[in-house]
Structures are given as structure tokens and as C-alpha cells.
Amino acid sequence: MSIAEKIIAWQKKHGRHGLPWQHNITPYRVWVSEIMLQQTQVTTVIPYYQRFMSRFPSLISLANASEDVVIEHWAGLGYYRRARYLHLCSQVVRDQHNGDFPSNADELIALPGIGKSTAHAILSISHNMPYAILDGNVKRVLARYHNISDVLTGVETMRNLWKIAQTAMSQTECRTYTQGIMDLGANICKRQPLCDLCPLQSGCKAYKYNTQGNIPNKPRKKLKRTETCYFRCYMNSNRLWMEQRPSSGIWPKLWSPPYCTTKPCEKTRHIALASFRHTFTHFHMLVHPIIIHTVDPRRNTGGAWFALDQAERMGIPAAVKKIIKSIQHETKVS
DNA sequence: AATACGGGGTC
DNA sequence: GACCCAGTATT
Structure with a gap:
């Protein structure tokens, strides 16, 4: 055989x-x-x-x-x-x-x-x-x-x-x-x-x-270093708007940090809440529309993968507040 | 030939 | 936490 x-x-x-x-x-x-x-x-x-x-x-x-x-x-x-x-x-x-x-x-x-x-x-x-x-x-x-x-x-x-x-x-x-x-x-x-x-x-x-x-024999793993990457979003009283990352490098052309897809609702809510605590008094009333707009309607998960035309349809507001979130990212180093 | 690209599962 | 997974494109 x-x-x-x-x-x-x-x-x-x-x-x-x-x-x-x-x-x-x-x-x-x-x-x-x-x-x-x-x-x-x-x-x-x-x-x-x-x-x-x-x-x-x-x-x-x-x-x-x-x-x-x-x-x-x-x-x-x-x-x-x-x-x-x-x-x-x-x-x-x-x-x-x-x-x-x-x-x-x-x-x-x-x-x-x-x-x-x-x-x-x-x-x-x-x-x-x-x-x-x-x-x-x-x-x-x-x-x-x-x-x-x-x-x-x-x-x-x-x-x-x-x-x-x-x-x-x-x-x-x-x-x-x-x-x-x-x-x-x-x-x-x-x-x-x-x-x-x-x-x-x-x-x-x-x-x-x-x-x-x-077997299979793997090549020796390289040392890694961490670098800090950013995404950025703006918001006013009832809108959240995320920037698109550059077309090269980590997370090319993506609209939100990848970890938003793991526990998106929790993370997104946390980010929004943390920001609003600094900015607004009645953040509870204001958070809801933000969560709505970051929700992926298909799965109701809150994954915030904005498309540009979507953001434009939402009406990009004058940025009242800018949030910069940093993420540790590991890259191989020679 | 080496490296970037991701999120999730496994041990 | 390291390693792996129905790989491909880029440098």
C-alpha cells in the first residue's frame, strides 16, 4: 500500500x-x-x-x-x-x-x-x-x-x-x-x-x-524588543472617531487597536469611560452613543473597525478631546 | 534568506 | 510565557 x-x-x-x-x-x-x-x-x-x-x-x-x-x-x-x-x-x-x-x-x-x-x-x-x-x-x-x-x-x-x-x-x-x-x-x-x-x-x-x-526543526528564535505603537481617536459629546493607521508598519490601515477585537466591548467601554471621566461630568449619558457607534452591528461585539466612509457618514466632529492610547508591540531584532 | 503580519489555542 | 497554526509578500 x-x-x-x-x-x-x-x-x-x-x-x-x-x-x-x-x-x-x-x-x-x-x-x-x-x-x-x-x-x-x-x-x-x-x-x-x-x-x-x-x-x-x-x-x-x-x-x-x-x-x-x-x-x-x-x-x-x-x-x-x-x-x-x-x-x-x-x-x-x-x-x-x-x-x-x-x-x-x-x-x-x-x-x-x-x-x-x-x-x-x-x-x-x-x-x-x-x-x-x-x-x-x-x-x-x-x-x-x-x-x-x-x-x-x-x-x-x-x-x-x-x-x-x-x-x-x-x-x-x-x-x-x-x-x-x-x-x-x-x-x-x-x-x-x-x-x-x-x-x-x-x-x-x-x-x-x-x-x-x-522534527520539524525550527530556527533559533531571535531576541525581541518591544516598541510602543499608538492609535488615536477623537470625540465630542456624542461621537467617537478613530484615525486610520498608516499603510505600512504594525496594523496597517486599521482603525482601532487589535485588542479591541478580543474583548471589544469591555475595552472600548473602558477607553471611552476613562476619557470621559476627564472631560465630562455626565459621562454615563454620553457613553451610550459611543458604544453604539463602535459596535460591529453584525456581531454586536463592539469591535471598532471603522471605515472612513462610515466615519464620514457619522459626521466627523470638531475634536473636543484627543485620546492617545499606546500599545506594547514586540518585534524581532537582529 | 529573513522578516512582517494577528489573534487564539495549547502546554 | 513560549510556541504553534490549511502562508504570502516584501525587503
Whole structure:
């Protein structure tokens, strides 16, 4: 039995089924899921995917939406550049590909936000074509299987892994294989692997030499320093208005500190209250409209991801009070 | 080849 | 608190 056959058999019996992007499979739906799932765990993505597909059920509906609305629906997922590329990509497909995703790897990779792994995922999952992916799961599974203890960032190591991935790839049940090797990585070949349950145990070199703990080998972590970043907002008696951060650097083009998305209501309320205590006497009466205006109406969470046109529709007031909030941010230093 | 980009989960 | 996660683009 080949690796592919083992993975496929395992996937059918023990893999993940019933995920939102696993039914009504289309290139559009697979693409959105793949972008959301970049560096983001499945359980985190599911509710965002549901809301996003409900609001943007087709590529054309996404392409015709404004970027601000797209960002609103991304708020809380992180890596917001993904959402901007997603939106841009939908417009490129609408304008240059007649609204249909290309079905070859090169043209997919040329699209914004789509790299080799995502392109191959779209091809193998939505078209059942034999293009191998190489995400974090696959790297871990294959590096362990072949006992590759090199740091997985080297060019030559990655070239080798891509070759291994493509060689292992099923030529027939491509969708099931791709899903299977990811599910195997996520649920069996984890950091603490469950080798007793693994269908690849008999051929796995890391299992044989008991080197699972050293693979995948990560590069030495760099020292970090913290820097202080700011966001700024203005308010008058009944409006709160946030500035947009610069398009480069930390939180590019975002309208509020990311931590507002974690416990947004509490944080936003706290900031507003603290400010008003200095400024107004009857802050209780004044806080309410502020909270209303910082609420994300879609989720009622208070996430304050303002879009510029929204702020303008609200009426940007003469700034009565300026608040500057600083946030500690860690960056790597050489 | 190294780094930025984020929020959440895990141990 | 360190580390990781269905990676990609930029420098």
C-alpha cells in the first residue's frame, strides 16, 4: 500500500468531515477557506467562514463590495492583508478571468494572496487535480516520515520537501488525499504525535528512530524588543472617531487597536469611560452613543473597525478631546 | 534568506 | 510565557 493509499483510507474513516467548506465545493468557496485558514486554526475560522459566505455568497458579490465592508467581515481574524488581497483577487478574477478562477497553477499563483500551496489546494480540492500542497501539516508529516531534521526554511530543504510532497500525492483521489494529509497532521502527527493511531507508522523514520520531538526543526528564535505603537481617536459629546493607521508598519490601515477585537466591548467601554471621566461630568449619558457607534452591528461585539466612509457618514466632529492610547508591540531584532 | 503580519489555542 | 497554526509578500 502506498502512502497515498494509506492516507486516503485513513481519511475516509477518521478524517474531518462536515466542515463548512467541504460541501457545495466550488473554487470560490475553497479559495475563501484556504485564505482564512492560512496560519489560522479550523475552529477559529468556522464562524468567520459562515458569516463571510453568507454575506458574500459568490465571487462577484465579493468583488462588487467595498473593501471596508470586506474588512468588517474579517475583523477579528488577524492578518488583515489577507482580506485586502482576497478582495483585490476577486476583482482581478472578475475583470481578467471572466469571473472564474483559472484552473492551472501558474495563473492561480499569479493572483494576489495565492501562493503555491494555496493554488495547489484549490486545484486538488475543487478540481480533484494531482497538485500537492505543502503547508505546516504536510511539512510536519513528511519531514517526520523521512526523518528530515534540517531547519525547514532552507531553500534546498524546501525544494526537497516539495518534491517529496508531489511524489507522495495521489494521482486519482486528490481531494481526499489533500484533506487526509492535512487532517493527519492536525489530529495525529501533532507536536505530541499519536503514533499508535497513525496509518503511516510502519514506514515512518522518525517513529523508527524516535526523533519525532526534534522534527520539524525550527530556527533559533531571535531576541525581541518591544516598541510602543499608538492609535488615536477623537470625540465630542456624542461621537467617537478613530484615525486610520498608516499603510505600512504594525496594523496597517486599521482603525482601532487589535485588542479591541478580543474583548471589544469591555475595552472600548473602558477607553471611552476613562476619557470621559476627564472631560465630562455626565459621562454615563454620553457613553451610550459611543458604544453604539463602535459596535460591529453584525456581531454586536463592539469591535471598532471603522471605515472612513462610515466615519464620514457619522459626521466627523470638531475634536473636543484627543485620546492617545499606546500599545506594547514586540518585534524581532537582529 | 529573513522578516512582517494577528489573534487564539495549547502546554 | 513560549510556541504553534490549511502562508504570502516584501525587503
